[in-house]
Amino acid sequence: DKGTPRWILNFNAPDPSLTQDLDGDGRCFYLARLDSQDHSRPPSRTAWRMHCGSTWRDVLIGLEAPSATTTPAAPSPHDSISxxxxxxxxxxxxxxxxxxxxxxxxxxxxxxxxxxxxxxxxxxxxxxxxxxxxxxxxxxxxxxxxxxxxxxxxxxxxxxxxxxxxxxxxxxxxxxxxxxxxxxxxxxxxxxxxxxxxFARVPNGTCEAAGKVTISDAHACSLAASHLSLSQSAPVNVPSAHGPSGCFWDASSSRLQLVTSSPQAAHAAEHDHADSGNASEASSNGTHHGGHRRLSGPALEALCAGGQLAQSSGHQDAAVISAAVGLRAPAWALAAVALLALGLAVGV
Structure with a gap:
C-alpha cells in the first residue's frame, strides 16, 4: 500500500523539511496508520490499521485533547456542514x-x-x-x-x-x-x-484558481444559493459574449444569474463595438444601447462549484428564468464566491 496518504503512529520524529517519507527510512515502517486525504487533523476516534504481534489488525483508537489545557479546544471545521x-x-x-x-x-x-x-x-x-x-x-x-x-x-x-x-x-x-x-x-x-x-464561499479569485468546478446548470445554481441562504434561488439566464460563465449573485439587485456563452450575444457585442465608441461606458452604467441591456458589474459575485456534481434532469433545468435576448455580462471585476459543489449487501 505504498504511496497512499496516511496518518502514522511512529517512534521516529518526522522531518518538517520533507514532503514525503518524513522519517527518512525509505520504507513504510510504523506502529499504526490510517489512510486519509484529510491532513488537517487526525480523527478523534476511528479504526486504524495497527501491527499487533505478528499480524496487522483494525483497532479502534481514540485521540483526545489533554484535560489540563487552559484554552478551550477549537471547534471542528466540519461541525456546521449542511x-x-x-x-x-x-x-x-x-x-x-x-x-x-x-x-x-x-x-x-x-x-x-x-x-x-x-x-x-x-x-x-x-x-x-x-x-x-x-x-x-x-x-x-x-x-x-x-x-x-x-x-x-x-x-x-x-x-x-x-x-x-x-x-x-x-x-x-x-x-x-x-x-x-x-x-x-x-x-x-x-x-x-x-x-x-x-457548498462554501471563496472570498477572491476564480473557481479554477481555487481548485473548484464552475456551476453550469440551473438546478445546481439554485441548490447552492439555497444552501448559502441567499434571498433568491431561481437563476436568471444571462447570455454572455465574453468573460467567465457560471453562477453569479448580484448583491445590488438580489438576483441570481446563470451566465452562459451565447453566439447571439457575441454577435451583438461585435455590432455594438462597430456602432459606438461608448459601448464600454454604456455597459458600466447600466444604460441601453443598440437594443441590448447592460448590467452593472461591481456588485456581482461569482458563485462556483468545488466538487463534481451529478447532471440534473431536464425538468429541473427548465426552472431557469430566461432574460432578454442579447443580455450580456458586465466587466468582470468580480469578488469570487465559490459554492463547493455526492446493489445493497451485508456489511463487513
Missing part, C-alpha cells in the same frame, strides 16, 4: 457519484443524518448497525431513512445491510476524503471516497 457531495464510488454504485447529501436532522444519538438531493439515499452514523453491542460504530450509506428514535440499528433490519460504511466512533460528521468499505462488482472493496463540503 451539505456534502460524494464522488469516487465504484461502477456498481456509480449512481451515488455527484449526489449532494443535505443534512435533514439528528438521530437519537445527536449525530447528523443526510439525504441525497432528489434521491432515496441516506448517510448516517449508527453505533451498532445490527442492534448488538458486538458491531462497531460506523458511518453508513444506505437506502433506508434512519430512525430518529432508535439508538442503534437505525434501519431496524437487525443486520448490517448497506451500500458503504466507514468505521469510526466520531459521530460529529462523515469523514472527508477517507477510505470507505464499498460493495462493488466483485464484493467489498476499500475505496477512497471524495466526500467534500458541497
Amino acid at each position: 451539505a456534502l457531495v460524494l464522488n469516487g464510488v465504484c461502477e456498481k454504485q456509480k449512481f451515488l457519484n455527484g449526489l449532494v447529501f443535505t443534512k435533514e436532522g439528528n438521530t437519537a444519538r445527536e449525530a447528523p443524518f443526510y439525504k441525497a438531493d432528489g434521491k432515496g439515499y441516506y448517510m448516517y452514523w449508527d453505533e451498532h448497525c445490527d442492534g448488538l453491542n458486538t458491531s462497531n460504530p460506523r458511518w453508513i450509506i444506505d437506502t433506508h431513512r434512519p430512525s430518529v428514535n432508535r439508538s442503534a440499528d437505525l434501519d431496524d433490519d437487525r443486520k448490517c445491510h448497506y451500500l458503504a460504511r466507514f468505521a469510526t466512533s466520531d459521530s460529529a460528521t462523515p469523514p472527508l476524503g477517507s477510505d470507505w468499505r464499498v460493495y462493488c462488482d466483485h464484493g467489498w472493496q476499500d475505496l477512497h471516497l471524495d466526500l467534500q463540503e458541497a
Whole structure:
C-alpha cells in the first residue's frame, strides 16, 4: 500500500523539511496508520490499521485533547456542514457519484443524518448497525431513512445491510476524503471516497484558481444559493459574449444569474463595438444601447462549484428564468464566491 496518504503512529520524529517519507527510512515502517486525504487533523476516534504481534489488525483508537489545557479546544471545521457531495464510488454504485447529501436532522444519538438531493439515499452514523453491542460504530450509506428514535440499528433490519460504511466512533460528521468499505462488482472493496463540503464561499479569485468546478446548470445554481441562504434561488439566464460563465449573485439587485456563452450575444457585442465608441461606458452604467441591456458589474459575485456534481434532469433545468435576448455580462471585476459543489449487501 505504498504511496497512499496516511496518518502514522511512529517512534521516529518526522522531518518538517520533507514532503514525503518524513522519517527518512525509505520504507513504510510504523506502529499504526490510517489512510486519509484529510491532513488537517487526525480523527478523534476511528479504526486504524495497527501491527499487533505478528499480524496487522483494525483497532479502534481514540485521540483526545489533554484535560489540563487552559484554552478551550477549537471547534471542528466540519461541525456546521449542511451539505456534502460524494464522488469516487465504484461502477456498481456509480449512481451515488455527484449526489449532494443535505443534512435533514439528528438521530437519537445527536449525530447528523443526510439525504441525497432528489434521491432515496441516506448517510448516517449508527453505533451498532445490527442492534448488538458486538458491531462497531460506523458511518453508513444506505437506502433506508434512519430512525430518529432508535439508538442503534437505525434501519431496524437487525443486520448490517448497506451500500458503504466507514468505521469510526466520531459521530460529529462523515469523514472527508477517507477510505470507505464499498460493495462493488466483485464484493467489498476499500475505496477512497471524495466526500467534500458541497457548498462554501471563496472570498477572491476564480473557481479554477481555487481548485473548484464552475456551476453550469440551473438546478445546481439554485441548490447552492439555497444552501448559502441567499434571498433568491431561481437563476436568471444571462447570455454572455465574453468573460467567465457560471453562477453569479448580484448583491445590488438580489438576483441570481446563470451566465452562459451565447453566439447571439457575441454577435451583438461585435455590432455594438462597430456602432459606438461608448459601448464600454454604456455597459458600466447600466444604460441601453443598440437594443441590448447592460448590467452593472461591481456588485456581482461569482458563485462556483468545488466538487463534481451529478447532471440534473431536464425538468429541473427548465426552472431557469430566461432574460432578454442579447443580455450580456458586465466587466468582470468580480469578488469570487465559490459554492463547493455526492446493489445493497451485508456489511463487513
